[in-house]
Amino acid sequence: MSKVTSVTGSAVPVRGDDIDTDRIIPARYLKEITFSRMGDYPFFDERFNADGSKKPHPFNEERFQGATILLGNVNFGCGSSREHAPQALARWDNPKQPGIKAVVAESFAEIFAGNCVMLGIPAVTASKDEVAALMALAEQDPKTSFTLDLQSMTLTAGGKSVKVALPDSRRKALMEGTWDSTGLLQANADKVAALAKGLAYVSGYK
């Protein structure tokens, strides 16, 4: 598993509070038994009319193609626990598009942020004013290179650096390359068996 210590790339702002995971990926695209095509669907209903024509949305704008950092506002990713949402962002797909590798927002819904880290995607927070300034910067000059550095916990762009926050445990999991937690959990299999044995409901309340 790779260590995630920094992400560098251009940024795409997706404005608005309470952007839920149904908006990030509508439920009808969850009817697939693999994640492989999720990159076709991020913000689908906000990007396309029923006849396939495009609506105005940052993910449709030429200037934001190739962005790897998504900038959001408050409570980003609320609602459904569907991992399809970060999968769709990470696989956001067109010939020029490497996918979203980090998300910076004022705040995140808990399950979404957890799902991001399970995929090796840092979901970090910054203050309202700083997010506003970062969004303005990305819109004024979409070619601006942003660098999220988990060592210094900063996001640097346009010669300015802002502090970002991420729970220590998630930062550690990303930086040490243990964000896919199965291995860590399996290492304690004996302890798991011992604990289970002591649980009243496991032993049938005898």
Place this chain on the structure above:
Amino acid sequence: MAKGTLYNKVWDAHAVAQLPTGQTQLFIGLHLIHEVTSPQAFDMLRERGQSVAYPDRTFATMDHIVPTTTRARPFADAQAEQMMQAIERNAKEFKVNFFNFETGRQGVVHIIGPELGLTQPGMTIACGDSHTSTHGAFGSLAFGIGTSQVRDVLATQCLAMDPMKVRRIEVEGPLNPGVTPKDVILYIINRLGVKGGIGYAYEYAGSVFDSMTMEGRMTVCNMSIEGGARAGYVNPDQTTFAYLKGREHSPAGPAWDKAVQVWSSFASDKGAVYDDVVRFRAADIEPMVTWGVTPAQSVAVGQPLPDPAAVADAGERGSIETAYRHMKLKPGQTLGEVKVDVAFIGSCTNGRIEDLRAAAAVAKGRRVDSRVKAFVVPGSMQVKVQAEKEGLHEVFKAAGFEWREAGCSMCLAMNPDQLVGDQISASSSNRNFIGRQGSSTGRTLLMSPAMVAAAAISGHVADVRTLA
């Protein structure tokens, strides 16, 4: 930091180890899975050559994509059929318990866990579905997870978790007539906001919850996530135990007494310490209806819709403006003017027998308005059987409601039950998000099952307390 709460006790009893990341390795007592968020997790196990560590602690069913008009296989929707075949194959290959149609126990995963007695106090419960918080009604610590975490639970029966904070929400006093558990939780979310619960487990306490049925407590805990709280719970008491007694997977015989003793010990101590406490008066709560695109955007029925100009926070104001644009409503309007096209009674929030009884009591002897498509989707096959035993299906059908098979249905519209164009639904479900009910321009008004029935009959939003 919270101390002596049910959350603390359940967490401590299930903490296996501290991981190198600083997270807690938490044992999961009950793992529920469904067809939409599990196939990729099983594929990951296959790719890694792993098996399910504790197959007897995982229970599978299908709910999200199943049609509610027919059980005939193969399903008309090839993708849905493929999902069905995947869960059938995975349950068999990995030897996990499986409640398919043939068992008579299929249903919405959060309805069947409790009704089968699988959900018990003092347990940790996880499921790849955000409404897993429902099971907290029994005094368990229950929360939704993503598919990679489903993989972790399958492979290890554990999750890597960061601790939560605990907010006690007290609601005291008698509820006004016509006010249901759905109204209580919509009111709480309205007051605390959709993000107010981030990082918290909600403990619901006070006389309103003490005197609430298990069905009602499930409705409340179910929507904790709509307030941002990943988990919500009610301390176990005699109501809890009475509900569980005699259920298929409940302990029986001498084990019952021991179980009650163990379960009781998990309840929050009298002197428990909370990270936060908020109090509401039951008398202030009236039947609630959402008008916007988040579950917090609601009003007491009959009240005018809010003025965005009065909201100081720019982000929140933006959310409200988005809501007005999508809903095609105006500040100051009252919802009684709003005609509904569809009425949906069902979901993990309000698809239990008590919900159907409440809706049937309103429907009885009345007729659904001719321009409304109204349908009732029982939460499980067992709920359906019970409702039919009580004759509720005849009441609904006589009133002009369609009577369907069990599933999630139009809560998230992954099956053929979907809004068309900008239709407006009165819905007993949990989310009014843009596009949630199958049409990107569709509009959802969340309310209690009795209020949905009242809207179906009136043809517009109506106060169930004054229904003619």
